[in-house]
Amino acid sequence: MAGFRFYDIGPVAIAMIPHPAVTLLLDLTERGVVCDSPRSPVAGSVVIGLRAGAFRIAGTGPGEVLQIRLSPVVAAAMLRDTEAIGGSVTPLSNLWGGSAALLTERLRSAPSWNERFTLAHAFLRRRVPENTAVAPEFVYAWDQTVRTGGRLRVETIATETGWTRQRLWSHFRTRLGVSPKLAAELVRFDRAAHLLSAGRSPADAAVEAGYADQSHLHRRTKAITAMTPTLVASAPWLAIDEIAWPAG
Structure with a gap:
């Protein structure tokens, strides 16, 4: 909070x-x-x-x-x-x-x-019902997505959970309304956005966040936010993140 x-x-x-x-x-x-x-x-x-x-x-x-x-x-x-x-x-x-x-x-x-x-x-x-049960495979899949910065392949996560790729996709869509691929992209983009906000160049942010190159980051940033990486870098909400959400 x-x-x-x-x-x-x-x-x-x-x-x-x-x-x-x-x-x-x-x-x-x-x-x-x-x-x-x-x-x-x-x-x-x-x-x-x-x-x-x-x-x-x-x-x-x-x-x-x-x-x-x-x-x-x-x-x-x-x-x-x-x-x-x-x-x-x-x-x-x-x-x-x-x-x-x-x-x-x-x-x-x-x-x-x-x-x-x-x-x-x-x-x-x-607000959490007492009988709520979240599948441990789903929890593990999300944790791995975050831990690896969205770089781990969906097939690899599915194998590690013991689920099929189709079952993992179905569970994400049923519980979150998005695919594992989009979830991973949001994690990856978040890393790139904060690197940009910290003053890193788009080329450096792209490499460190796991994009193929600067052009790839530019295309995906436009698709996700309708903004360029330069505009994302100056977004004030990112600038206060380190104060509002300190590490740990």
């Missing part, structure tokens, strides 16, 4: 870059935050799925946002909505109804960020 505050210095519009996680964006502002997704603007608290691409969040005055990143494995157990997990942007109320509004009000009135984190954590724990 991370808390963000923006001040009344005029309209706010911040580009968000795809991340290999399912993101809950809890709007704690009075005037409201709008997620300007590729499909249509969505106001208030939202679930940002794995196919969200790049989009902007906008506000017209001062406000606060609580952002929670969920491992797709955890999201599969907690949200139980494949369309939201693998989709773009979904209003949180579509998944949790009045509970989402109640949580937002409690978070808004909490006196500190630490108390907000505690409230959100307790709420999320209650």
